[in-house]
Amino acid sequence: MLTDLAEPETTIVAMPSPPPPPSADRDAEQALVARAQRGDVAAFETLYRANAPRVFALSLRLTGNRADAAELTQDVFVHAWQRLTSFRGEAALASWLHRIAVNTLFMRARGEHRRAARVRFTGEEREDDAAPVEQGTVPPVDVAQAVDLERAIAALPPGARRVFVLHDVIGYRHEEIARLTGLAEGTLRAQLHRARRLLMEALQR
Amino acid sequence: MTRNEHIDLERLSDFVDDRLLGDDRDAVQDHLASCLSCASHLARLQSLLEAAHALPDEIEPPPAVWADVRERLPRRAPSRQFPQRWLLAAAAVVLVVLSSTVTALLVRRQPVIVATKVAPAVTVASMQLPPPARSIDAGYAVAIRQLDEALAQRRAELDPATIAKVEASLNVIDVAIAEARRALADDPANRTLLDILAANYEHKVELLRRANELLPRT
Numbered sequence: 001m002l003t004d005l006a007e008p009e010t011t012i013v014a015m016p017s018p019p020p021p022p023s024a025d026r027d028a029e030q031a032l033v034a035r036a037q038r039g040d041v042a043a044f045e046t047l048y049r050a051n052a053p054r055v056f057a058l059s060l061r062l063t064g065n066r067a068d069a070a071e072l073t074q075d076v077f078v079h080a081w082q083r084l085t086s087f088r089g090e091a092a093l094a095s096w097l098h099r100i101a102v103n104t105l106f107m108r109a110r111g112e113h114r115r116a117a118r119v120r121f122t123g124e125e126r127e128d129d130a131a132p133v134e135q136g137t138v139p140p141v142d143v144a145q146a147v148d149l150e151r152a153i154a155a156l157p158p159g160a161r162r163v164f165v166l167h168d169v170i171g172y173r174h175e176e177i178a179r180l181t182g183l184a185e186g187t188l189r190a191q192l193h194r195a196r197r198l199l200m201e202a203l204q205r
Numbered sequence: 206m207t208r209n210e211h212i213d214l215e216r217l218s219d220f221v222d223d224r225l226l227g228d229d230r231d232a233v234q235d236h237l238a239s240c241l242s243c244a245s246h247l248a249r250l251q252s253l254l255e256a257a258h259a260l261p262d263e264i265e266p267p268p269a270v271w272a273d274v275r276e277r278l279p280r281r282a283p284s285r286q287f288p289q290r291w292l293l294a295a296a297a298v299v300l301v302v303l304s305s306t307v308t309a310l311l312v313r314r315q316p317v318i319v320a321t322k323v324a325p326a327v328t329v330a331s332m333q334l335p336p337p338a339r340s341i342d343a344g345y346a347v348a349i350r351q352l353d354e355a356l357a358q359r360r361a362e363l364d365p366a367t368i369a370k371v372e373a374s375l376n377v378i379d380v381a382i383a384e385a386r387r388a389l390a391d392d393p394a395n396r397t398l399l400d401i402l403a404a405n406y407e408h409k410v411e412l413l414r415r416a417n418e419l420l421p422r423t
Contacts, residue, residue: 030340034403041278048271053263060264070270077274088394089337149256168257193215199253200214 030089037084044084048077051094055101061165062105064154072108076101102166106180152202156195163188164195212236212243217250329386335393338386338402345406352413359420371416378412381405 029050035043055076060069079100080087087096153161153169162181166172172180178188212220212233219225220233237244331339360368385402392398 026336027340027343030336031344034337034341034344034399038403041275044278045271045275048274052266052270056266056270057260057262057264061260066267070267070273073266073270074273074277078277081274081278085396088396089335089340149253149260153257164257168254169260171258189215189219193218196218196250196253197214200249203253204249 026092029093033084033087033089033093036081037087044081047093051097052077054094055097058098058101058165058170059105061150061153061169062102062162064156064158064161072101072105075104079104102180105162106182149199149203152199155202156198159183160191160195160198163191164199167192168196210236211240212246214246214250217243217247221247221250221254329383329390333390334386335389337399338389338393341399341403341406342386345410348410349406349413352410352417355417356413356420362420363416367416367419371412374412375409378405378409382409 029047032043032047036047052073056069056073059072059076060066063069063072076097080097083100087093153164156164163177163183166177166180167174174185174188177183178185181188183191216225216233220230225233237247331342334342356371363371382402382405385398385405389395389398389402
């Protein structure tokens with residue numbers, strides 16, 4: 001699994017991705033990619049300008065705040081530059097960047113989870129990636145100020161937010177999310193139900 | 206679930222995700238048909254999912270993000286695969302021809318007209334090429350056309366021997382380009398061939414640019 005995360009181009013399962021650009025745009029994009037692959041930073045900046053808003057939107061929804069989203073967006077493009085020669089142009093660049101963003105986030109989340117696990121007392125559960133959450137045991141979430149869906153999504157607990165964004169905003173299937181997150185199917189469904197319930201409550205106020 | 210028992214959100218979620226089968230699904234459908242409260246709950250859930258799906262795909266990042274990315278980019282070019290020996294040799298031949306041409310042009314010696322005989326290039330249609338090769342073709346087409354036109358307009362101002370030398374070198378490069386394109390049509394996934402194709406185009410642009418620089422300033 002970690003190989004998939006480190007090498008997004010090796011991902012086997014088809015993932016939802018942005019629609020492909022028109023063929024003329026695609027040709028122009030590939031010309032820019034070819035230049036960037038040869039080390040042309042100006043070409044890479046043009047690719048950044050065209051793709052960063054989409055990567056940032058995804059990053060913002062997955063992380064829930066602008067500072068983390070900006071950092072994730074940076075990581076995505078630095079990683080893309082480093083791996084650009086492995087980009088074969090079979091898919092649109094936006095799809096490739098999309099996979100890097102999702103993989104980078106979950107690699108980071110797993111690293112944080114492992115670090116947290118080392119200092120956690122025995123029996124103490126982490127809030128966001130915990131086992132299935134039963135109705136009535138949801139930790140209090142501050143969604144009082146949520147006045148629209150974006151803000152309500154940002155206010156969700158991290159685990160529930162990521163599953164909701166991947167499933168209901170982007171359109172990943174359960175098995176794809178399970179593979180990315182390492183969550184069991186039951187846990188994943190519980191997180192999704194939890195996110196939907198919290199959002200419906202927040203938006204009803 | 207009895208007919209009077211309301212459907213909880215988890216079950217409704219599974220229902221809208223099409224994860225209920227057979228009797229389970231029929232029971233939920235029957236209940237929804239007769240329970241306004243659950244039907245309303247379902248409508249709210251569906252409305253939430255439609256709104257989530259309709260969120261904008263793009264949000265402009267803070268302007269500082271590119272500056273930070275630029276700062277973190279390694280100074281070297283992205284790593285590349287090492288070309289095969291025969292391809293290196295082919296590239297070296299092109300470089301030797303170019304170097305001697307450019308040197309001759311720059312020192313303005315009376316060049317010897319070299320009647321370079323090269324095999325006619327095998328033409329490969331653009332559609333036979335993999336997309337990355339087509340994009341390399343397209344990426345250099347404009348620059349080459351402009352430099353070609355500029356040189357053609359003032360061709361008479363150059364020494365005929367110099368023109369002959371330039372054309373001979375261009376001919377060699379064009380053959381190398383055609384050979385790389387033909388090889389890519391046979392082996393579309395070969396990244397080294399893409400590198401060679403791009404390098405040959407670079408050489409062509411460089412030679413045309415140098416030739417244009419030799420023209421007297423107007």
